[in-house]
Amino acid sequence: MLTRLIRRGSAYEVNFNRLSWSSLKNRFPMTNVPIRSLQLSSSAQMGANKAAGAAFGKRTMPKNAVVSTFINTTILILMGSVGSLLYHKYQQKQKRLAKIDRVLPVSPYFKAPLKLVMYRNTVVTEEMVLDGTAERVEAFETRPTDIFLTSFPKSGTTWLQEVVFRLCNQNQDSTEILEDRVPYLEFPYPGIKDISQREGQRLIKSHLPLHLLPKGVWDGQGKVIYIYRNPKDVAVSYFHFAQLLSYLNFQGPFSRFVQLFVKDEIPYAPYFPHVNEYIQYSRDRPEQILCISYEDMKENPEREVRKIAKFLKADATDEMIESICEKTTFDAMKVNPASNYQHWKTFGLVLPNREPFMRKGIVGDHANYFKDPFTQNEMDKFIEIGVKNTGLNFRYSISNDN
Structure with a gap:
């Protein structure tokens, strides 16, 4: 009273x-x-x-x-x-x-103004910083059994997730959607709180660069598998993805998207430091961090799946690895409701009459897009500088893909 x-x-x-x-x-x-x-x-x-x-x-x-x-x-x-x-x-x-280094200009080619900022040398949404997500990610309590599956966007993350999930679960088929099986660390759904409360081994997806992952990772907690892809194919796939998502709905031509890509004005940029950081630390911590390329996976999936299984110390027989390779081909995953993201249509996350989430999945599709000399020159200069600063090398074609 x-x-x-x-x-x-x-x-x-x-x-x-x-x-x-x-x-x-x-x-x-x-x-x-x-x-x-x-x-x-x-x-x-x-x-x-x-x-x-x-x-x-x-x-x-x-x-x-x-x-x-x-x-x-x-x-x-x-x-x-x-x-x-x-x-x-x-x-x-x-x-x-x-904590925001600078605010990026708003691109007029996105349907809704996308507020991007440079945060600790990485482009993220302003909301991610202001709502505390970045802080919660950093403070996320990791466990020795955690496996982080990371990449720059549109580099083969979905493929990697399905492969690792099967390796860790005796190649069991699952009707549970991939987002629930391998939650996205910095995304609102299912959220950091949900991930924190999960028991047993956790498979966790992230597009963050290594230096923005939880502190526990830097202390040696858990394992990290990073998949990377040549920047030209990444730019093409990212362009279609930005067109597909209803809350982005990129409406500009491919040439404009490439300009944003090379100017580091898209989420998770800059590209070269993102890839280079993981590769450099994988050399210093080979027991904790494994880096594989999308092109190597496409060229010889069985070899790369064996490499992943060895890194994880997974109990995988030859027959299991062969079966995993068969069940995780692009064609197999494209028709699998648990991995093809078709449920996004139900929630209005993707626009109708656009190419699907799983589009082509090939190496070298960039040849169909970099036809304009100016756009080609912009990307070539971007790659030249990036390779010079990092020493990275990429494969832009493989013999057995179409």
Whole structure:
């Protein structure tokens, strides 16, 4: 109870000996209201305010006046609590804003303005920083049995997830969608809280660069498998993906998307540092980090699946590896509801009359897109500089793909 009311007849009586506007103002701060500042008297008359003499006189406060006082005081308390919370949120937001290196220009080619920022040398959405997702990812508690499946977007992540899931589950078929089997660490669904509460071995997907993964990874907790792909095919696949998603709906030509790609103005850019960081650390930590290329997987899937199985110390027979390779071909996964992302249509995440999530899955499709000399030149210069700075090499074609 905010006050202790003593009823006499039809009136409630309040002692004003200890209640005045100055005392209320001094003793009712917004975040801490001392309830004892209101005391009731058993007297049938209100005592004169000693500090103000007979200013108040003796009078009886009607019941509705006490109720009004109670309501007003409660409102003060609530306003104080809300004000304190809002101020805390404001301070928190300011601290997070200070972590943003710079705000990227908004591209007019996205249907809804995509607010991107450079955060710790990586392009992410502004929301990811301001809502605390980046902080929660960093603080995520890893376990020794965790397996992180990572990549720059559109580099073969879905394929890698299905392969590793089968290796860790004795090649069992599953009707559960891939997003539930291998949750996306920095994505709202199913969310970091859900992932944290999962028991047993956890397979976790992420497109974040290595330096933005949870601290536990840097402390040696869990394993990381990174798949990378040549930048030209990545740009083509990313372009179609940006057109497909309803909340992006990229409406510009391919040449414009390439400009964003080489200027590091798309999510998870810059591309070369992203790939290089994982590859360099995989050389220093071969027991914790494995890097494989999309082109090598396409050329000889059985060889690469064996490499992954060895890295994970998975109990996989020759027959199992052969079966996994058969069940994770592009054609097999494209018709598998558990891995083809067709359920996104139900939730309105993809636009109708666009190419599907699983489009071609080949090496060298870039040859059908980089026909404009200016666009080709932009990408070639981008690759030349990136290779010079990192020493990376990529394969742009393989003999057995079409």
